[in-house]
Amino acid sequence: MRKHWLVLTLGTGLTASLLAGCGSDKGSSTAGKGSAVVMGMSDDIQATDPASGYDPGSWLLFNNVFQSLLSFPKGSTEPQPEAAEQCSFTDSSTKVYSCTLRDGLKFSNGDKLTSEDVKFSFDRMMKIADDAGPSIMFPMLDKVETPDAKTVVFHLKTADATFPSKIASGAGSIVDHTAYSMNRLRSDGKAIGSGPYKLDSFTKTKAVFSVNADYKGTAKVQNSGMTIRFFHGDQAGLKKALVSGKIDLAYRGLAAKDIAGIENSASMNSKSEVVEGTSAEVQDLVFNMKDPVAGRLSVRKAMAYLLDRDALVNEVYQDTATPLYSIIPAGISGHNTAFFDTYGPHPSPAKARAALRADGITGKVKLTLWSTPSRYGPATDQELAAIAKQLNASGLFDADMKSIAFSQYQKDIKTGKYGVYVKGWVPDYPDPDNFTQPFFGDGNVLENNYTNSTITGKIIPQTGAQSERASTDRDFEQLQNIVADELPVLPVWQAKQYAVVRDSVYGLESCLDASTVFRFWEISKG
Numbered sequence: 369m370r371k372h373w374l375v376l377t378l379g380t381g382l383t384a385s386l387l388a389g390c391g392s393d394k395g396s397s398t399a400g401k402g403s404a405v406v407m408g409m410s411d412d413i414q415a416t417d418p419a420s421g422y423d424p425g426s427w428l429l430f431n432n433v434f435q436s437l438l439s440f441p442k443g444s445t446e447p448q449p450e451a452a453e454q455c456s457f458t459d460s461s462t463k464v465y466s467c468t469l470r471d472g473l474k475f476s477n478g479d480k481l482t483s484e485d486v487k488f489s490f491d492r493m494m495k496i497a498d499d500a501g502p503s504i505m506f507p508m509l510d511k512v513e514t515p516d517a518k519t520v521v522f523h524l525k526t527a528d529a530t531f532p533s534k535i536a537s538g539a540g541s542i543v544d545h546t547a548y549s550m551n552r553l554r555s556d557g558k559a560i561g562s563g564p565y566k567l568d569s570f571t572k573t574k575a576v577f578s579v580n581a582d583y584k585g586t587a588k589v590q591n592s593g594m595t596i597r598f599f600h601g602d603q604a605g606l607k608k609a610l611v612s613g614k615i616d617l618a619y620r621g622l623a624a625k626d627i628a629g630i631e632n633s634a635s636m637n638s639k640s641e642v643v644e645g646t647s648a649e650v651q652d653l654v655f656n657m658k659d660p661v662a663g664r665l666s667v668r669k670a671m672a673y674l675l676d677r678d679a680l681v682n683e684v685y686q687d688t689a690t691p692l693y694s695i696i697p698a699g700i701s702g703h704n705t706a707f708f709d710t711y712g713p714h715p716s717p718a719k720a721r722a723a724l725r726a727d728g729i730t731g732k733v734k735l736t737l738w739s740t741p742s743r744y745g746p747a748t749d750q751e752l753a754a755i756a757k758q759l760n761a762s763g764l765f766d767a768d769m770k771s772i773a774f775s776q777y778q779k780d781i782k783t784g785k786y787g788v789y790v791k792g793w794v795p796d797y798p799d800p801d802n803f804t805q806p807f808f809g810d811g812n813v814l815e816n817n818y819t820n821s822t823i824t825g826k827i828i829p830q831t832g833a834q835s836e837r838a839s840t841d842r843d844f845e846q847l848q849n850i851v852a853d854e855l856p857v858l859p860v861w862q863a864k865q866y867a868v869v870r871d872s873v874y875g876l877e878s879c880l881d882a883s884t885v886f887r888f889w890e891i892s893k894g
């Protein structure tokens with residue numbers, strides 16, 4: 369994400385001809401049907417203003433309250449028209465992208481949605497450039513033009529074939545130009561969009577959504593409203609609310625042991641069940657390349673040889689995650705197993721020792737693994753402590769784990785205080801570019817002082833210009849191999865996605881895919 373560092377398997381192929389096609393649904397207008405649904409979630413919604421929010425909770429709101437020109441249909445990683453009737457690149461260099469809007473679009477306050485609102489939304493996001501916002505996704509955006517009320521033309525500074533996926537994400541949310549300021553964020557907790565739902569109220573404890581009767585788009589709403597109750601990391605409280613029937617489903621936040629227990633029908637009553645989907649959420653160890661200890665390649669290699677991913681996902685995550693052996697996760701086009709191939713499937717203390725000795729290191733390597741308690745999942749501290757234990761068991765390391773509140777954690781990373789620290793990532797869009805450019809391109813979000821001229825000067829620009837995404841696989845394979853050799857990061861695990869539902873709730877299978885779009889409208893309650 370969003371998105372920020374943090375939780376299907378379909379390839380991507382963003383061809384211009386596909387995107388030029390019209391959506392099969394010319395528009396729908398519905399007040400919803402069925403019962404309202406109450407969902408519990410441990411993630412917070414950090415913002416209701418799309419120019420600011422860049423986290424999973426906020427994008428969950430954006431994807432349901434706002435429309436983007438394009439969207440990801442359920443089970444697909446290819447964007448299709450949503451607020452737009454059609455979109456396409458209009459030049460061979462993938463630097464000019466044009467969209468035509470649907471007829472009859474309205475915001476939830478009754479205002480018409482025109483190309484002026486689309487231009488305003490992007491211009492506003494880029495002008496405000498909020499540190500916690502998604503403007504970082506659009507360094508390539510030069511200007512937005514509106515030849516008429518239904519047409520929007522994006523001019524890019526550099527070729528970017530993934531631009532359609534970027535504007536299909538929460539970052540492409542369209543706001544009403546009469547309801548938002550060009551120069552500042554909304555701070556009233558309200559949201560005016562044209563999506564399937566309206567935000568009726570938003571407090572620290574809950575958010576209430578009703579169906580937007582004026583919505584025109586591809587979604588078919590299967591309920592009469594949604595309420596999210598926030599548990600702020602309280603796993604026990606989330607579980608208790610589900611067992612007691614105070615909520616209909618739990619999404620993001622149950623402990624791994626609770627999910628495993630539910631699957632085994634051992635820890636909760638028969639009225640609840642686990643719905644599993646695949647996910648492109650990943651977690652890595654990051655190395656500060658200027659650190660006097662972690663900056664030594666031999667130390668990083670030794671850690672790569674000693675990391676036991678299978679033990680971690682089994683003991684800490686109760687198999688609710690899978691071992692990750694490259695920076696691009698399984699299920700995303702271009703994925704390979706570079707770390708598996710380079711460092712092997714099982715820990716090798718002998719190879720770790722040899723790497724250290726070849727660099728003249730004969731004593732134990734003293735090292736701190738820095739963690740933050742909840743931002744990247746409630747088991748992060750436990751995971752980092754387990755990794756430290758694995759390193760120490762080899763007799764080659766004297767490692768410990770320290771955990772810092774996220775606000776201070778971010779500041780310390782910026783100042784280079786940490787040698788090894790954890791980062792998690794929920795993708796903005798399901799393309800290998802989103803697992804590489806933000807981490808290894810100019811101004812990367814890792815902030816670990818790593819650069820590689822082949823990656824930044826050749827591979828990232830070259831893959832970014834390829835509209836046929838399958839043709840980028842060889843370049844992304846080269847990039848992954850470089851990272852495995854130079855070790856600026858060490859991939860640890862890839863998440864599975866889970867929701868736990870009571871037996872009267874249906875449709876969650878359509879909310880848990882690699883697009884990371886949680887679709888309220890697919891959920892029904894009998």
